[in-house]
Amino acid sequence: MCFQRSLFGKPVPNLPPRRISVLLSTIAVLVVITLVFTLPSSIPSAPSLGRFTDHRISLPALPKKLPSPSILNPFRQAAHPPPVQKNSTSGEAKWFSNWNWLSPFSSSVTLDENRSLLPPLFPRAPIYTYYDHTAVKDEALKEAQNALLLTWRRAWWAQGFKPIILSPAETMNNPLYTELQMKDLNEQLKTDMSRWLAWENMGSGILCNYMTLPMGPQEDPLLTFLRNGKYVKLTRYSGLDNGIFVGSSAAITAAVKESLANKQAMNTTTDFIGTINDKEVDEESRTFEVDSKPDSIAYYDNKTVTEKYSKIAKEIQDDPAKGLQALNKLMISHLHTTWQNRFSDGIAVLKPFPEHMSAAVAPARKLADFLAQCPESPMPASCPPNKPKCNPCVSSTPLVISTPPNYINTSTLYTIGTVPHPYTMAVLSAFRDDIDVRWIRRESERDPWLTKLTKLLLGTGVSGAPRVVKFKEAVAGAQEMYHSLWVTPEKDLPHDLDWNFGFTIPRNATDRGKSETPVPGPERRPQPESDPRDGPVATPEEFKKEKDLLKRAIDFGKARSEPEEKLRGAIEKWNLADTEAWRFARAFLARSRVERLQWAEQEKKYAGGSGAERGKSEGWGRWFDER
Structure with a gap:
C-alpha cells in the first residue's frame, strides 16, 4: 500500500532512492565548499599561543613565487619536447644527451617516455x-x-x-x-x-x-x-x-x-x-x-723487441710478414693480460634473481669466460715492455668469475650486468608466460630487479628514484664506465665489443688446466663448480624452459597486439625504475656503437682505408644453444 507524503498540506512527489542519494551528496559537497572558503575568513585573528610555550619550532620559509607558476599544476599546458638531436636513434633505442642526465626519470626532461637521457659525449x-x-x-x-x-x-x-x-x-x-x-x-x-x-x-x-x-x-x-x-x-x-x-x-x-x-x-x-x-x-x-x-x-720498437722478445725478432728477420703477425699476437696478448691484471677480484656476472635468470645472463657469462681465459700468445709467459713484473695468465689459475646478486662498486672487479625489461623479468620470475594485469598489481613487486641490484649500496628502505640515479652512475659514470658493461637480454651482444675492451676477445673456450673424464657422455663429466654465494644453478629442464620464456619475451617486444600493448604499458608503469634502467642501459650501449661506427666510416676515406677490419667479425649470437 503506497503512502502519499505531504508538506504544509500539499502533496510531495515520491523520489526514487537513487535520486535521494544524489541530492544528499550534492548538498554535502556544497556545504564542504562553503566551509572551506568562508570559515577561515570568519575566524577573528587572535594572539599567537607560541609565546606561552617554551618550545619554538622554526619552519622553513616557502618561496613566495615558485620557479614555474605551473610546476605543481597537474593540468598545466603541454610543452614542446627538446629538439631531436642528430644521430640519436639506433633501432628502438633513443636518447638525448644533456648535462642533467642524472635526473631519475628521463621523461621529465625529454618529455618522451621512450627517449633516455644520457650524459654528453666527452670530446675524444x-x-x-x-x-x-x-x-x-x-x-x-x-x-x-x-x-x-x-x-x-x-x-x-x-x-x-x-x-x-x-x-x-x-x-x-x-x-x-x-x-x-x-x-x-x-x-x-x-x-x-x-x-x-x-x-x-x-x-x-x-x-x-x-x-x-x-x-x-x-x-x-x-x-x-x-x-x-x-x-x-x-x-x-x-x-x-x-x-x-x-x-x-x-x-x-x-x-x-x-x-x-x-x-x-x-x-x-x-x-x-x-x-x-x-x-x-x-x-x-x-x-x-x-x-x-x-x-x-x-x-715495441726494434730495440725493445730484439732485447726482450728475441724469438719474435728472429721471425721478423726471417719473414717480415709472418714475424709482424706474431708480434701483433704478442701485443694483443699483452693488452689482454694488462686488462686481467687490473681486475684482481675477477669478473662479476650480475644475477639478482638466480632462480630463473640463467638463460638471461648466459651471454654475459660466456663473455666472462672468454675474458677470463688466457690469450693466445707466441710467448705466453712474457710481459709488456713497460711492466716487466706483470702476472702472466696461467690456465690452471684463471680469473675468478662470480654471479653475485648485488652490484659492488670497486675498481678491482669488472662487472657485466644484464638488464631485463620488466616484462622479461616478470615472465622469468613467475616462470610462466600467461601473466596479466591482475597478477602484476596483486602478486608482483615493484622494481624488483633494481631493488635487489642496489641493496648493498642503498639498503632496503629507499624508493626507486635514488636507485635509478645510482644505477646510471654505475653505467655511465666518468670512472665506473671503464669497470663495467651493461647489456640487455632481449638482443644479442654486439659483435664489436673488442673496441670496448681494446683487444681482440678470444671466441673459443680453452683448457683451464683441469682434467675431465675422457668419455663422450655428459653424464660422466664433472659438473661445473659453483660458489654457494652465487645462488642455485638451473637444471637442464629449467634452463630449457627459461630459454622458451626468454624467446617469448623477445617476441613480445617485437610485435604486440592491442591487449599485449596494454599489458606492456601496465607493467612499465608498475615498474618505473626498472623500465628507466632498461632503457638507459640499452641507449647507452647503442650510442657507443653509433659513435664508433660513424668514426670508422669517416676514417675509411683516408690513408687508403688502412687499419680497417678485414672481412666480417665473428658475432656473439646463438650462445644459448651451446648448453
Whole structure:
C-alpha cells in the first residue's frame, strides 16, 4: 500500500532512492565548499599561543613565487619536447644527451617516455700515427701492417681517444712540403720528417708510432692528462725515443721549422729528434721538454723487441710478414693480460634473481669466460715492455668469475650486468608466460630487479628514484664506465665489443688446466663448480624452459597486439625504475656503437682505408644453444 507524503498540506512527489542519494551528496559537497572558503575568513585573528610555550619550532620559509607558476599544476599546458638531436636513434633505442642526465626519470626532461637521457659525449682527444700506404709492398706484409694498425686503433679507442692514421696526403698538404722536397735526405729521415709535417698540418695533439700502445688503467695520470687535450709544450718521454710526442700547434710548427733549417744535422742523423739542437742550449730554451718514462705506455720498437722478445725478432728477420703477425699476437696478448691484471677480484656476472635468470645472463657469462681465459700468445709467459713484473695468465689459475646478486662498486672487479625489461623479468620470475594485469598489481613487486641490484649500496628502505640515479652512475659514470658493461637480454651482444675492451676477445673456450673424464657422455663429466654465494644453478629442464620464456619475451617486444600493448604499458608503469634502467642501459650501449661506427666510416676515406677490419667479425649470437 503506497503512502502519499505531504508538506504544509500539499502533496510531495515520491523520489526514487537513487535520486535521494544524489541530492544528499550534492548538498554535502556544497556545504564542504562553503566551509572551506568562508570559515577561515570568519575566524577573528587572535594572539599567537607560541609565546606561552617554551618550545619554538622554526619552519622553513616557502618561496613566495615558485620557479614555474605551473610546476605543481597537474593540468598545466603541454610543452614542446627538446629538439631531436642528430644521430640519436639506433633501432628502438633513443636518447638525448644533456648535462642533467642524472635526473631519475628521463621523461621529465625529454618529455618522451621512450627517449633516455644520457650524459654528453666527452670530446675524444685525437692521437695520430703515420703510415705510408703508397709504398710498394707485397700483400702479406700489407696485411700484417694493417693488423698492427687495427690493434693500435682499438687500444687507443678503448682508452677514450680518437685514433687517426695520417698518410703522405697530409704531408703534401703542408706548405713546408716543397722545402722538404728540395733537401737531399736519407730515406729514414725523410720518412720521419714526412710524419712530422703531416702532424704539423693537423695542428696540436698527440703523435705516436703505431707500435706504441696504452698499457695501463684509464685512471693513470698520464693517460688522463693526454685525454684532456691541453698541451702547452712540445714533450717527449725518456726511454720511448720516437714512440710518442705531445704538443701545441705553435710548438710543433716551431720545431719543424728549426729542423728544416738545420742543414748540418740533415746529413748525419736518421730521425727528427737528431735535427734539434737541444744539447747546445739551456734548459728553458730547449725545443723538447723530456719527461720521465711512463708506466702506462708500451713501445715495441726494434730495440725493445730484439732485447726482450728475441724469438719474435728472429721471425721478423726471417719473414717480415709472418714475424709482424706474431708480434701483433704478442701485443694483443699483452693488452689482454694488462686488462686481467687490473681486475684482481675477477669478473662479476650480475644475477639478482638466480632462480630463473640463467638463460638471461648466459651471454654475459660466456663473455666472462672468454675474458677470463688466457690469450693466445707466441710467448705466453712474457710481459709488456713497460711492466716487466706483470702476472702472466696461467690456465690452471684463471680469473675468478662470480654471479653475485648485488652490484659492488670497486675498481678491482669488472662487472657485466644484464638488464631485463620488466616484462622479461616478470615472465622469468613467475616462470610462466600467461601473466596479466591482475597478477602484476596483486602478486608482483615493484622494481624488483633494481631493488635487489642496489641493496648493498642503498639498503632496503629507499624508493626507486635514488636507485635509478645510482644505477646510471654505475653505467655511465666518468670512472665506473671503464669497470663495467651493461647489456640487455632481449638482443644479442654486439659483435664489436673488442673496441670496448681494446683487444681482440678470444671466441673459443680453452683448457683451464683441469682434467675431465675422457668419455663422450655428459653424464660422466664433472659438473661445473659453483660458489654457494652465487645462488642455485638451473637444471637442464629449467634452463630449457627459461630459454622458451626468454624467446617469448623477445617476441613480445617485437610485435604486440592491442591487449599485449596494454599489458606492456601496465607493467612499465608498475615498474618505473626498472623500465628507466632498461632503457638507459640499452641507449647507452647503442650510442657507443653509433659513435664508433660513424668514426670508422669517416676514417675509411683516408690513408687508403688502412687499419680497417678485414672481412666480417665473428658475432656473439646463438650462445644459448651451446648448453
